[in-house]
Amino acid sequence: MSETKFEDIGLSPELVQAVSDMNYTQATGIQAQAIPLLMQGADVIGRSSTGTGKTAAFGIPAVERIESGLKAPQVLVLSPTRELAMQIAGEIRKFAKYKPGVCVAAIYGGAPMDAQIRALRAANIVIGTPGRVMDHMRRHTLRLDDLRTVVLDEADEMLNMGFLDDIQTILAETPDTRQTVLFSATMPPAILKITDEFLRDPQTVDIRTGQRTIAAVEQFFYRVPQARKMDALNLLLQYHDPKRAVVFCNTKAMVDSLTEYLGEHGFRALGIHGDMKQAGRTQVMQSFRDGKTRILVATDVAARGIDVENIEAVFNFDIPQEFEHYIHRIGRTGRAGRTGMSHTLVCGARQVDTIRQLRRFINADIREAPLPIGDEIVRKKREKFAARVARTLEADEYGKWGEQLDAIAAERGCDMRDIACALAQMIAARDKKLIPVLKIPAPGERPARGGRRVVLRADAGRAQNVTPANFVAAIADASGLPARAIGKIDIFEDSSLIELYENDALTVLEAMRSTRIRGLEVHFALTSEKPRYAARGGFAGGREKPFFRPKPSQRRDRASYNDRNRRRTRDE
Numbered sequence: 001m002s003e004t005k006f007e008d009i010g011l012s013p014e015l016v017q018a019v020s021d022m023n024y025t026q027a028t029g030i031q032a033q034a035i036p037l038l039m040q041g042a043d044v045i046g047r048s049s050t051g052t053g054k055t056a057a058f059g060i061p062a063v064e065r066i067e068s069g070l071k072a073p074q075v076l077v078l079s080p081t082r083e084l085a086m087q088i089a090g091e092i093r094k095f096a097k098y099k100p101g102v103c104v105a106a107i108y109g110g111a112p113m114d115a116q117i118r119a120l121r122a123a124n125i126v127i128g129t130p131g132r133v134m135d136h137m138r139r140h141t142l143r144l145d146d147l148r149t150v151v152l153d154e155a156d157e158m159l160n161m162g163f164l165d166d167i168q169t170i171l172a173e174t175p176d177t178r179q180t181v182l183f184s185a186t187m188p189p190a191i192l193k194i195t196d197e198f199l200r201d202p203q204t205v206d207i208r209t210g211q212r213t214i215a216a217v218e219q220f221f222y223r224v225p226q227a228r229k230m231d232a233l234n235l236l237l238q239y240h241d242p243k244r245a246v247v248f249c250n251t252k253a254m255v256d257s258l259t260e261y262l263g264e265h266g267f268r269a270l271g272i273h274g275d276m277k278q279a280g281r282t283q284v285m286q287s288f289r290d291g292k293t294r295i296l297v298a299t300d301v302a303a304r305g306i307d308v309e310n311i312e313a314v315f316n317f318d319i320p321q322e323f324e325h326y327i328h329r330i331g332r333t334g335r336a337g338r339t340g341m342s343h344t345l346v347c348g349a350r351q352v353d354t355i356r357q358l359r360r361f362i363n364a365d366i367r368e369a370p371l372p373i374g375d376e377i378v379r380k381k382r383e384k385f386a387a388r389v390a391r392t393l394e395a396d397e398y399g400k401w402g403e404q405l406d407a408i409a410a411e412r413g414c415d416m417r418d419i420a421c422a423l424a425q426m427i428a429a430r431d432k433k434l435i436p437v438l439k440i441p442a443p444g445e446r447p448a449r450g451g452r453r454v455v456l457r458a459d460a461g462r463a464q465n466v467t468p469a470n471f472v473a474a475i476a477d478a479s480g481l482p483a484r485a486i487g488k489i490d491i492f493e494d495s496s497l498i499e500l501y502e503n504d505a506l507t508v509l510e511a512m513r514s515t516r517i518r519g520l521e522v523h524f525a526l527t528s529e530k531p532r533y534a535a536r537g538g539f540a541g542g543r544e545k546p547f548f549r550p551k552p553s554q555r556r557d558r559a560s561y562n563d564r565n566r567r568r569t570r571d572e
Contacts, residue, residue, distance in 0.1 A: 068101025082108035110278030490531035
């Protein structure tokens with residue numbers, strides 16, 4: 001495919017210079033196809049993978065077509081989140097660097113209305129979230145009479161967040177002569193309804209390939225016990241040592257817990273989620289962009305506006321609840337011709353099945369890999385230490401330490417090589433303390449079983465509608481143990497007994513601290529009691545046995561059924 005330069009698309013010299021200042025060397029596929037259509041005033045439906053330059057695809061024509069003398073909104077961009085709205089506004093301001101008379105305003109919830117009202121008085125390009133746009137329309141502080149272009153960015157996500165009615169109301173208030181532009185990763189029925197109702201003879205730009213994720217991103221997953229996920233992430237972060245990375249969690253509570261854990265273990269990490277005030281979220285994002293924060297821990301919604309350069313890796317602490325979210329997550333890295341990495345932590349057989357389904361959905365490989373061990377991390381740290389020493393020697397700024405080291409050498413009767421080795425050992429010892437000890441079976445390796453059997457007591461039983469199958473599923477998912485590693489299970493009225501091998505019991509105790517069963521917080525503890533015969537797991541020679549014993553009534557029914565069959569046979 002031939003390269004398309006921005007000067008070949010028909011842009012003004014001012015726009016060409018602006019994109020050159022942003023180090024845009026050539027147009028991406030979506031930009032090369034969409035920009036000429038938008039410059040002609042056509043309605044456009046754009047579909048492409050995340051991270052392919054959609055903002056420039058609609059932002060450059062928006063700036064190019066602004067009538068600078070008209071101080072009224074001419075372009076309205078709707079965005080699902082405030083972070084994305086801020087990001088789009090920042091990009092469009094860069095495109096307008098050499099275009100006089102272009103004024104950009106970003107309007108979103110969580111920010112003072114007064115400041116936004118003042119910004120709207122001079123704005124001819126407005127970027128906002130649907131809710132806040134509606135607020136300004138009701139206040140008559142945003143008038144759409146002179147609107148020429150409406151852009152729906154991440155339209156599918158806006159619908160997922162419940163903005164369909166707002167979008168329809170906004171579009172209904174815009175001039176019939178407007179140009180409508182829609183960008184969406186997927187085309188659910190609700191999106192198709194919008195295109196049929198509000199777009200006129202739209203031109204479709206679809207540059208998606210069979211692979212739905214960026215080829216430049218290497219994707220891996222790791223089998224990890226639920227209780228050791230934080231330590232597993234610690235190992236991965238230390239081994240890969242990314243200069244800038246994003247860690248995704250499914251809940252706000254986990255963002256807070258994981259951010260605290262990473263901070264306690266020496267990582268420069270900050271969290272961001274929807275419960276934070278806007279000022280705090282802005283501060284976190286600015287720290288991440290400036291490089292003061294190396295690791296950003298985020299939920300999917302909060303991360304929608306993350307468009308930061310040079311993100312080297314994405315870590316999925318939790319598997320996303322929607323496969324489309326996985327695409328958006330890993331699209332944060334591997335941008336602008338760079339390579340990136342994606343790492344996903346997987347707990348239990350069900351999540352391994354989820355990874356298999358995800359592979360089919362994205363039509364790309366997600367390779368299983370073993371977690372790095374302490375020796376590998378130490379070796380890599382030594383290599384990086386040697387490189388740092390080499391850079392320091394090249395800088396030639398270490399002379400101020402000469403006198404002190406000479407004094408140490410004279411006092412101890414040693415040479416500089418001994419002192420250098422001692423300093424390296426001090427650093428290595430400090431780093432080794434920060435490496436968690438985590439034994440995880442390699443792919444295909446079966447964990448050793450056997451030893452003494454012990455019993456765990458759980459404070460939930462028949463009264464809580466808990467069954468043996470509930471225990472087996474919860475324990476297997478949380479700890480990564482196979483079902484056959486769980487022995488007899490006895491269910492009482494308000495408690496239950498679970499038999500395990502001794503070397504598995506501690507893993508289960510740790511794993512079940514943060515796991516619920518049927519929505520209940522169930523506590524486990526070692527006990528000297530013994531299960532009787534209620535249900536059985538996988539002991540006895542390694543063969544799996546049924547989890548349930550038939551009820552007496554069921555056994556009688558089965559016996560009477562067999563008797564009837566025998567009588568029928570005799571009669572025949």
